[in-house]
Amino acid sequence: MLKSIYILGIRGVPAKHGGFETFAEKLSLHLVSNGWKVTVYCQEDSGEHIRESVWNGVHRIHIPVTNQGALGTIIFDWKATRHALSQDGLFLTLGYNTAVFNFMQRVKGQKNIINMDGIEWRRDKWGIVAKTWFWLNERAGCWIGNHLVADHPRIKDHLATRVRRDKITMIPYGGDDVSSADASLLAPYGVEPSQFSVIIARPEPENSFLEMVKAFSRKPRHHKLVVLGNFSPDSNAYHREVMNAASDEVIFPGAIYDAPIVQALRYFCRFYLHGHRVGGTNPSLVEALGAGCAVVAHDNHFNRWVAGPDAVYFKDEVACAELFDHILMDESAIERMKSASLVRFNERFTWSQVLKEYEELLLQWYPSN
Template identity: 70%
Template sequence: MKKLSVLGIRGIPARHGGFETFAERLCQYLVNKGWDVTVYCQELGCGPVYSSVWHRVNRVHIPINREGPLSTVLFDLRAVWHALGQDGLFLTLGYNTALFNVLQCMKGQVNIINMDGIEWRRSKWGPLARAWFWLNERIGCWVGNHLIADHPKIKQHLATRVSADKISMIPYGGDEVLEADVATLLPYGLEPGGFSVIIARPEPENSFLEMVRAFSCKHRHHRLVVLGNFDPDKNRYHRQVMEAASDEVLFPGAIYEAKVVQALRYFSRFYLHGHRVGGTNPSLVEALGAGCAVIAQDNPYNRWVAGEGAAYFEGEQDLSHLLDELLIDDSKVETMKLSSSECFRARFTWRAVLREYEDLLTRWCTRGTTS
């Protein structure tokens, strides 16, 4: 039986974001194909490591008696230490603590690393954090037996570190949303087509301030729904975004109920995407899967994902002009929605993405034993 252990995430079922969602999908896909799959899960608390089984996926639970970034570092260290006693193939999602994967390399374990985005370029990090991520990216390139990039530009970047033959490009996947429950919009006072939506972490690199200003510079007779965890009392950037918003902007907070988020995408007029750094962004893929008309910040990452059917902006004024044009052009919006659906089906379905992962893992599985 082919055996795989997954490291680098907080665990499954998914509660924390894109990597966890992907891991949940991949693990269930592989066990249905006859694989023996184990996932390392971070738990809050004290006590010994313990095991459980979730939908035929083995879980190794590691309690960590603290919260915050340091807790993740400690969890990754303990997970790698435990993994040293296991056999089979290893898949590490992210390189943020690749320093610990050196131990697996020294033992001869076969470890495939999904290198995620270029974390050290993100503006939210200070100099020490950037140095840590830069160093771990280098180490990950060195110790990973094979690397996965989720975007062609990420593969190009990694190819400046290692041979391109060592890198496979496999994007993120998503679900196609063909219908949604309109009743979920009622608590927010929204009507289909009468609002647009932003779904992201409210950080400067995701262009929240620019998008909210561009929308709020005039009365739009339209609503903008901005999802995310905002804390204006503690976070200056959050406060700036909320102060820049007109009374047509709604901040409902972070919404984790899948059917509500799906409805917000499905019934929106536009999905606004301001990410400037990264590879294949899960939220953008999910917007394509919901058939959203996408307006995105103009960069190579977003253009490859959303294709030529999306609209792109370079700054506040550019976005404001796009909104002026597209809020009154129903025909163009329908064309954009159709393009998003076609782009999604051609490139980002879970079936295609998970099959590519299975093919890659199978090729490495015969080498996935300790030496």
């Protein structure tokens, strides 16, 4: 009999929205190829009835939700969890943002593994109500989940203040090995290989956009900085501040979701700048390692474990500016950093490693009857 697993907590597959969706797609296809029956709950913005479909051997249950934003996500998770109560097999919930709903599964005796993601309630962008909701759900997820996955050793340490350590398995996020890219895709952005550096992230204060842009813009660099992100300067004061601080060597092309273009920007950049201050194993940083990028990152224990000792780190705007001053044109340092990124990537972050570890964990927890 096929082993059945149900994946909750994401918008659906194929991936269109972010790191968890990409992971779910990779894991689903891996498990299907190894003989599992995989079902993924998918959020739909239209329709009146739940429907089912199959995508590349992955069963999908489409649940329509008319509400948008955070409320729509909460309603979707509620409906998906209720639907899952009638299913048999193993359950994997990605994220703890609505973990209180998983209490229904625990009461019924379903085995549910929860990937606890990052420490969401510490993020600067959330108000007190949202932070309280995330804090409560983090606690709930720790208690309700039969087993927990942490994507970073420091996330495991954090969760171990809530539950015993043997209830937590550390498995990081994975990434693709990008050994080539199409340089012609750079032309629309007016940059050439190695003549630019890049930032790829959500433009939020906790991701150090302002510090990095101001550091770069302190003086002429004879170099371009491409800043990817969905900027709305007319309605967002922080976005406006970042763009106003930029020199004419900074390019804001907006958010880019075309994977080959993003791969080309990573592969051909001189430096990949990563300003995240909170979170666990960040998918974008892992993808930069897989593309062999020379990494300049905010100095914290999350980034240091992922990028390793051969990346360079900054604490603030002044330190970031000094890095630009000293290493921007240091070819030997750049080549050393690029090689180290690939070594670190192959040590811990290839999809083959990550998916193998997940399947081993799922087999350990698969219901015996």
